[in-house]
Amino acid sequence: MSYDVPRMAGEVDPELGGRRTGYPLWEVFVRADRGLTHVHAGSVHAPDAETAIQSARDVYTRRNEGVSIWVVPSSAIRASDPDAKGDWFDDDKPYRHPTFYEIPEEVGHM
Amino acid sequence: MTVTTGQEAFDTLIAAKQKIEPRDWMPEEYRRTMIRQIAQHAHSEVIGQQPEGNWITRAPSLRRKAILVAKVQDEAGHGLYLYSACETLGVARDELNELLHNGRQKYSSIFNYPTLSWADMGAIGWLVDGAAITNQVALTRTSYGPYARAMIRICKEESFHQRQGYEIMLTLARGTEAQKDMAQDALDRWWWPSLAMFGPPDDQSPHTEQSMRWGIKVETNDQLRQRFVDMTVPQAQFLGLEIPDPELAWNEERGHYDFGDIDWEDFWEVVKGNGPCNRDRIAHKVKAWEDGAWVREAALAHAAKRSAAAEPTANTVNAANTVNAANKELS
Numbered sequence: 001m002s003y004d005v006p007r008m009a010g011e012v013d014p015e016l017g018g019r020r021t022g023y024p025l026w027e028v029f030v031r032a033d034r035g036l037t038h039v040h041a042g043s044v045h046a047p048d049a050e051t052a053i054q055s056a057r058d059v060y061t062r063r064n065e066g067v068s069i070w071v072v073p074s075s076a077i078r079a080s081d082p083d084a085k086g087d088w089f090d091d092d093k094p095y096r097h098p099t100f101y102e103i104p105e106e107v108g109h110m
Numbered sequence: 111m112t113v114t115t116g117q118e119a120f121d122t123l124i125a126a127k128q129k130i131e132p133r134d135w136m137p138e139e140y141r142r143t144m145i146r147q148i149a150q151h152a153h154s155e156v157i158g159q160q161p162e163g164n165w166i167t168r169a170p171s172l173r174r175k176a177i178l179v180a181k182v183q184d185e186a187g188h189g190l191y192l193y194s195a196c197e198t199l200g201v202a203r204d205e206l207n208e209l210l211h212n213g214r215q216k217y218s219s220i221f222n223y224p225t226l227s228w229a230d231m232g233a234i235g236w237l238v239d240g241a242a243i244t245n246q247v248a249l250t251r252t253s254y255g256p257y258a259r260a261m262i263r264i265c266k267e268e269s270f271h272q273r274q275g276y277e278i279m280l281t282l283a284r285g286t287e288a289q290k291d292m293a294q295d296a297l298d299r300w301w302w303p304s305l306a307m308f309g310p311p312d313d314q315s316p317h318t319e320q321s322m323r324w325g326i327k328v329e330t331n332d333q334l335r336q337r338f339v340d341m342t343v344p345q346a347q348f349l350g351l352e353i354p355d356p357e358l359a360w361n362e363e364r365g366h367y368d369f370g371d372i373d374w375e376d377f378w379e380v381v382k383g384n385g386p387c388n389r390d391r392i393a394h395k396v397k398a399w400e401d402g403a404w405v406r407e408a409a410l411a412h413a414a415k416r417s418a419a420a421e422p423t424a425n426t427v428n429a430a431n432t433v434n435a436a437n438k439e440l441s
């Protein structure tokens with residue numbers, strides 16, 4: 001398929017170790033408009049925060065996608081355990097949702 | 111509570127057509143396939159700047175020049191979205207650069223053909239970006255989350271690429287005899303390589319089946335190629351240009367266009383590195399990387415110096431705390 005190069009006979013995938021060199025990685029958050037939150041857009045490599053913001057502008061807001069940019073060193077992000085879904089994000093309390101309650105029709109919209 | 115293994119959780123997500131995210135368990139082969147595909151896609155966007163970059167200084171008007179600059183800049187952006195998607199799989203950017211430079215990872219063969227006339231800017235936008243869109247729209251449904259998100263961003267931007275290319279073709283096709291000939295010549299040279307972009311026929315793509323099972327590929331090479339042909343033939347007719355395929359004909363029964371055989375021998379030659387521009391493209395890329403080395407080093411040294419200077423010493427932190435406490439008491 002396009003941009004995909006078919007495998008050649010005998011092709012072996014290179015070993016990749018994730019060796020980090022060069023510019024550090026920054027996560028980019030863009031606020032699309034006033035009144036909205038900053039949303040994660042992607043990441044850029046840059047030597048410092050100012051350059052990261054400049055690159056983020058070029059990479060993620062070429063068409064008016066934002067009015068404000070945050071950059072955060074990727075190494076500063078801490079994430080929850082990806083396997084903890086069941087216990088952590090449970091939803092066994094239906095009474096927390098409005099649909100749990102029956103209101104007679106005569107009462108009207110509530 | 112039932113304990114599920116990584117494999118079971120992965121299979122369940124794939125079966126439910128849900129996305130796989132970076133920190134999920136995934137089969138090693140899935141990770142490898144994904145890295146290879148995203149990296150080569152990224153490399154294609156980056157190298158893909160060269161054939162069009164070749165014409166920026168010779169664009170026929172300021173309008174065309176501004177458009178071409180914006181398009182080439184978009185392609186650089188596409189490369190960057192994809193590299194960052196690839197990095198979520200635990201690969202470093204420098205590693206990917208290195209693999210492109212030393213030829214262990216490739217980019218789409220379409221960019222190993224030369225751009226000989228201005229009409230090639232039209233043919234590339236219309237056909238090459240058109241083929242890429244056909245493929246990338248399907249890939250917005252791919253199973254790896256970061257790749258799918260990059261595809262959605264890219265697809266939003268690609269539409270302008272194809273339209274500006276078609277507009278160039280239309281202008282030439284409605285121009286002088288010489289301009290029309292130039293447009294026809296570009297179509298003649300780009301038609302077959304564009305069809306080959308979709309990759310070998312399904313019965314010669316041994317990896318398609320696994321990729322489909324994992325939701326990496328959503329449609330096969332032949333399905334996508336057929337869609338592209340069906341879409342493009344009427345556009346060529348509108349231009350009054352002739353597609354260089356004597357076997358091209360509408361098949362009433364199938365409801366599709368039939369078309370001739372692609373020269374796969376030529377295709378594999380280009381993949382192997384023997385196309386007209388393979389060596390130039392990589393040499394140019396490596397030179398740009400090496401010429402920029404001192405800038406990268408200087409920027410890092412500057413950043414290190416500045417952050418060392420900004421490091422608050424114990425004394426200044428204490429002083430700031432005292433001021434804060436004093437302010438609080440006053441308020």
Ligand SMILES: [Fe+2]
Pocket residue numbers: 155184185188264268
């Ligand atoms: Fe692109």
Ligand SMILES: [Fe+2]
Pocket residue numbers: 185239242268271
């Ligand atoms: Fe494009």
